[in-house]
Amino acid sequence: MAGKTADWWRGAVIYQVYPRSFQDTNGDGLGDLKGITRRLPHIASLGVDAIWLSPFFKSPMADMGYDVSDYCDVDPIFGTLEDFDEMMRAAHALGLKIIIDQVISHTSDQHPWFIESRASRNNPKSDWYVWADPKRDGTAPNNWLSIFGGPGWEWDGVRRQYYQHNFLTSQPDLNFHNKEVQDAVLKTVKFWLDRGVDGFRLDTVNYYFCDKLLRDNPAHEPDESDAGLDAPDSNPYGMQNHLYDKTQPENIDFLKRFRALLDQYEDRTTVGEVGDGARSLKTVAAYVSGGDKLHMCYTFDLLGPDFTAAHIRNCVDTFQRMVKDGWVCWAFSNHDVNRHVSRFAKTEAERPVIAKLAISVLAALRGSICLYQGEELGLPEAELAFEDLRDPYGIRFWPAFKGRDGCRTPMPWEAAKAHAGFTSAEKSWLPVPYEQAALSVDAQQTDSNSVLTHYRQTLEFRKQHPALIDGDMEFIGTNQDLLAFTRQKGEEKLLFVFNLTREAAEFKLPAGVKVAGAVAVPGLKGEVSGGAIKLAPLSGYCGALA
Incomplete structure (x- = not known):
């Protein structure tokens, strides 16, 4: 446990x-x-x-x-x-x-570290944050963006430099290279x-770290992996590939x-x-x-x-x-x-x-x-x-x-x-x-x-079953839209099948897989019948494997 x-x-x-x-x-x-x-x-x-x-x-x-x-x-x-x-x-x-x-x-930009760092270019904490000179036309050092909107750089008039912020302008990024x-x-x-x-x-x-050379991020090319x-x-922000x-x-x-x-x-x-x-x-x-x-x-x-x-x-x-x-x-x-x-x-x-x-x-x-x-x-x-x-x-x-x-x-x-x-x-x-x-x-x-x-x-x-704490997990292949896997530790081996769809489903037990009996799991009420598990919409089943 x-x-x-x-x-x-x-x-x-x-x-x-x-x-x-x-x-x-x-x-x-x-x-x-x-x-x-x-x-x-x-x-x-x-x-x-x-x-x-x-x-x-x-x-x-x-x-x-x-x-x-x-x-x-x-x-x-x-x-x-x-x-x-x-x-x-x-x-x-x-x-x-x-x-x-x-x-x-x-x-925060009100942290004593940042207050000291922004005071000059030669104080003891001058390099504790990510500072950079502007481009010749006065614009930011590169194309990095803030997650909270706008550029990932903010101009500081005292140092006459930009500092990096991945979030709000009042959240300057620490320089972990130091x-x-x-x-x-x-x-x-x-x-x-x-x-x-x-x-x-x-x-x-x-x-924690950004690219030392402050290179521009390339454009993001959309693909099927964009769910992440x-x-x-x-x-x-999502239009860039955040390489740097x-x-x-x-x-x-x-x-x-x-x-x-x-x-x-x-x-x-x-x-x-x-x-x-x-x-x-x-x-x-x-x-x-x-x-x-x-x-x-x-x-x-x-x-x-x-x-x-x-x-x-x-x-x-x-x-x-x-x-x-x-x-x-x-x-x-x-x-x-x-x-x-x-x-x-x-x-x-x-x-x-x-x-x-x-x-x-x-x-x-x-x-x-x-x-x-x-x-x-x-x-x-x-x-x-x-x-x-x-x-x-x-x-x-x-x-x-x-x-x-x-x-x-x-x-x-x-x-x-x-x-x-x-x-x-x-x-x-x-x-x-x-x-x-x-x-x-x-x-x-x-x-x-x-x-x-x-x-x-x-x-x-979950607490009563060691297999669920740190036991092995192995998926069972199925051509249906079902989530099926086993959890095992020692002699305990549990089968889980979840139907996350809005339609009833039937999961056929693979050859060699035998259910010794249903396990009393709150809310999981699928039934085994004739070598298959019958599942209502939005439901699941747990059984002990022989």
Whole structure:
């Protein structure tokens, strides 16, 4: 069972908390660390192994905390370092690990490092960020773009140079080619290791280095692999092949330094976020192989609109073929994408069915899995008015792209209360839509047929079967649109078949494959009859193999 060994992370279930939307305890309309502590029993009741906390560091909050101005302190809107310590102690007492979000590819422009760096061209930190002279006509050094819109360069009048930013202009990119920068970053990591955190989720882990020669990116040539693009169609960022502004070979050596630091401590882990378009799985393979870099990574491959057997099989099979000694973390939702119930369901009536089926599939895959707060309630994406938006990405590309606020609305706890029990403030930082409030925790808590109950039962089932934690996985070929595979460890061998279509299907057992009997899995009710498994639309089956 995950959580009892040094590699507790292998096969673990990680629950992502977005602090500003989880629980407010001081009435300011924003979630805080004390609120997380208050709601830890709910998280523990799901049967997860760890919590991933999105950033809570000091920040001007231009990008909701992903613009850090002090890596070693808590922003006052979330509380204090003492509040963090109290939360971590309470989590550990419940058997929950704490993974924090390290955003080290860039800082806020209000970070002391950048304030000093931009002051002159010859100060001690002048080379801590990616600075470059303009072209002779005054334009930017190259054609790199920002994911959040516009050029990836911003002019600074004091230095009379441009600095690179992959995101907002207020998020300048650190220069990881400078070893002093690496040392300073690792020192902040050590601060949290010494404080007792169990691991790190590394934001944009392939963005640390850019090309030293600052070469132009070539144009992107569209093809069938574009499903992995990490920018919406409305964003010209996707028109480039990002060969030079990220995923540079020097990143490997830094990740080895990061791992060497973690290996000085017991039972710690890393999970890296890789956004590299169609190359994402190849990049993941490079970062997790060998046992000397990241423990595991996740990509955006399952965070798109495609919930089909062919797509899931291709992603998992590709990773397994490319990586023999590394680990992956799968997720269907997070704080950056539309909630998967809305992405996958074709009708409102399908939403609870899809919510249950999706966790059943995710829990059966080989790898660790990450859940995003509220998905255990089957929350759909919130439809917000433009005036309610807080996400700079959505505001910039509205209305073609509505941004990320729709998946960041507050967690609904109590249906009958204002703001669904999230805050006592007159106004919460984002509204709680009625359709989300109706799906609150208290409304589902005692309903044996609820999405919440299904999550708890499914995660309990996963824990009870070692084959699902770190057992082998092998796909079974079929010419039907079905997802069929086995999970095996020791004497235990389980067969899973999922029908993700809206039509009934029948899976014929291959020659030599014999089902000893159905396994009681929450929600999976396919039937074996005459050497075949009969599956209703949007359903699955699990059986023990003889």
